[in-house]
Amino acid sequence: MATEVKVPTLGESVTEATVGELLKNVGDAVAVDEPIISLETDKVAVEAPSPVAGVIKEFKVAVGDTVEVEAVIAVIEEGAAPAAKGAEAGRAQEERAEGKQERADTPAPAASSDAAQTLSPAVRRAVLEHGVDPSTIKGTGKDGRLTKEDVIAAAKAKQDGGSAPAAASGVPAAGAGERREERVKMTRMRQTIAKRLKGAQDNAALLTTFNDVDMSAVMEARSKYKDLFAKKHDIRLGFMGFFAKAACLALKDVPAVNAYIEGDEIVYHDYVDISVAVSAPNGLVVPVIRDAQDKGFARIEQDIADFGKRAKEGTLTMDDMKGGTFTISNGGVFGSLMSTPIINPPQSAVLGLHRIEDRPVVVNGEIVIRPMMYIALSYDHRLIDGREAVTALKIIKEAIEDPTRMLIDL
Known part of the structure; x- marks a missing residue:
């Protein structure tokens, strides 16, 4: 008995995908729920599993094809049919797929x-x-x-x-x-990134404000508590938790930075869902730390570590990246000294972090060497005034330079 394999549901508002890879060959035996095709959507890769155990009789698509949800992409012959027979029946189809793949890739x-x-x-x-x-x-x-x-x-x-x-x-x-x-x-994800970033430039009135932060207090706290933190929570204490909590303070005091424009209305949020820019093998993805305002450092660091691991493995889901009210992008891990990050629509602001380096600064009238970081806030000037943007960035700076503020909500 032949069973059709169809494109699975890809996520809210996602109706089509590109065939990224055939994970099996015609004639291969497959188990129930075993992935046979990898599909690339605008944001993530999705694997289409076999609904039955049997042998792959035919692929209806080739690498590079665009397919819609519920489209038939393969046929499985149920039972233990000889692999050679299935391979012979699908040889022409396999050659067609390989030929199309070569034309698409080279x-x-x-x-x-x-x-x-x-x-x-x-x-x-x-x-x-x-x-x-x-x-x-x-x-x-x-x-x-x-x-x-x-x-x-x-x-x-x-x-x-x-x-x-x-x-x-x-x-x-x-x-x-x-x-x-x-x-x-270009992969579907790269095409989407290109369209969204260009759309942000075309539709938003983008402006960036800068400040610099003395990282001494945060570095001292990490050095003092990193071992105890790792022992208790089984996770490394990083910098992102500090900046996420500092951002929550700023967005609470300056709600416009956590809002967005929809038509002729402004949509405000009483929660903070922080999109964290993560580098994946085929592009930048932005999974979301939900309700960051209610989470502690350990939970935030655990979420970030999990996102990084799954981004590398290609197992992030559409739900992981849905929503988000504010974005933090850390170019410092790649050595960036300063940048003007682009907002992630429909959000209205993004915080850019950069590398830490020792620089001479004046403290109490004396020149001292301190570990400094430039931070940048890019924002949509249609919604956020310069005063609000500068105030939000200043709150983040003050919270990082004096982490006690994050404990007593200042």
Whole structure:
């Protein structure tokens, strides 16, 4: 008996996705709920599972196809049908899928000797995540193609002090002085990021205000309590918890920074849902710490650590990123000294954090060296006045420089 596999529900207001990877081949046996196709939506990757146990008879889609919710994407033959029979029946379909994948992922080669490797989205993510050169890895997939396992094995060999497997013979090494180009279709997530950020510039009156923060008090508190904190809560005490709680103070006192414009109305919130910008293999994602105003440092740090882990694994869900009233983006982890972050629509403000570095400052008439950080607040000037933006940033600065304020709600 043949059973159709359909595109699952992707989330609120999400009606279509792009086929990112075929996780199985025609003729492969699958178990109930075993993922067979990875689908890329505007924000996350979603896996489509098999509803029955059986053998994959046919794929109705290829990598790069756009599919809608409830569209049929594969056919499963229930029971233990011989894999060879299923493979023979679907061979033409598989070849069509591979051909389409190659057209979607790589440019038309100028000559056969310059043909570039074809990398599936999953392999590309693994290459970016592990920082390896795909041209130095020998592929074990069909026709010598790289698999995700090949990349992971090469990264492990590199970490252990060995060298990556030799490049596949079908991929020639670049000659001296030779210059190459690669044309790769943007992922659905990258397209969405581009549209949203450009939309923010087009629709909002963006302005950024800056301040600098003496991080001495927070660094001293972390140094004094980090071991006890980790022992009690089983999580590392980071800087983000301090800034999240400081932001909650600021948004309480300046509610416009926690609001947004909808039509000719302003929507205010009596809660703070903080979107935290997290780097994922295929782009920036912003999962949400909900009701941050009611959470302690430990819970906030646990949420952030969980988001970072799942972003790396590609297991964040649409619900994780839905909503959000304010965003914190930490470019300092990449070494940024100063930036003008762009708001995350429909939000009206974003706090940008940057690297900490020792700088000379004047304290009580004397020049001293202190660990300083520049902070930036970008905001929609249609809703937030300059006075309100400066006040909110000043509250954050004062709370970080004197963390006791966060305990006594000042």
